[in-house]
Amino acid sequence: MNPELLVAIVAGLVAVVSAVIAYMAQISAARSQAQVALIQSAEQQAHERQKPFVELQMKYYFEAAETTARIPRTSDETGYQQLVARFWQLYWGPLAVVEDEDVEEAMVAYGQQLGSNPGDAAALEMLSLDIAHACRGSLKRLWVPELGNIRNIRPAAQ
Template identity: 35%
Template sequence: MNLIDNSTSVLTWSSVLTWLPLVGGIVAFALPFLYTIVKDAKTRRIEAEKPHLEHQLKLYTEICQVVARLASDQIEADSKRSWELYWGELCMVETLGVETAMKEFGDALLDNAGKEKLQGLSYNLAHALRQSLESGWGSRFHFRWLPGMNRQSRLPIK
């Protein structure tokens, strides 16, 4: 019986060793091929979304600048433009977080909130904008601090 068991074992290993190079070759061919397909699909998705993301970035940058100016000085033109963006173009591209932050800032603006409250809401909006951009572009944005800015308080140095 021992001889039969050994021959069966040898036959099994012989089959495995016969098929192993074929399976290995298929896997070695398939993995890079599948990786290329996934990578190309991701690239096509980013390229398809690029016009929307660029428009979103442009509007987010503008509203961030306008709101920051409003938080420091009540300028009529900036107030008008912020409401134009609020009721118009931003609705096309904003995420829920940006919408919420914009609503809070708009409500405070209508209530004639103080400069300090507007600055805090402007700061919150800037973070909501950045988070939206990060999720859309799929990477972390790193903004450099401007000269003359205090990094801890995020307010101009006096």
């Protein structure tokens, strides 16, 4: 067989194989891009479906953190009773619907302290801080990962 003809046939086969490989790579890349787009679309839809729940969760988390922080610092008896009543409303009502296990645990600890020794303001303040940190951790996991950059620093007990 003519060596030049053999070289031409091999070169042609190499060109055809190269074209097939390039075509398959292009199809694979297009398929991967379509899969990424589909995953991103599904994640966006899930995010939009969760948004009303997370907004309510955030609202009640902030209210629980504020209410529990104000209870030990309120000197007005009427204001104190209103805050305690609001704590129990949150505890038994709307917060129980949206809280995660860490927030629930922190609220239970606060409620136990409030029931057994409501005059220990320092303990209530530390437990309030636990609630705030649990709320932040919950939001961080679900919604706002940037909150992970905030450190939990407790003041020294006084």
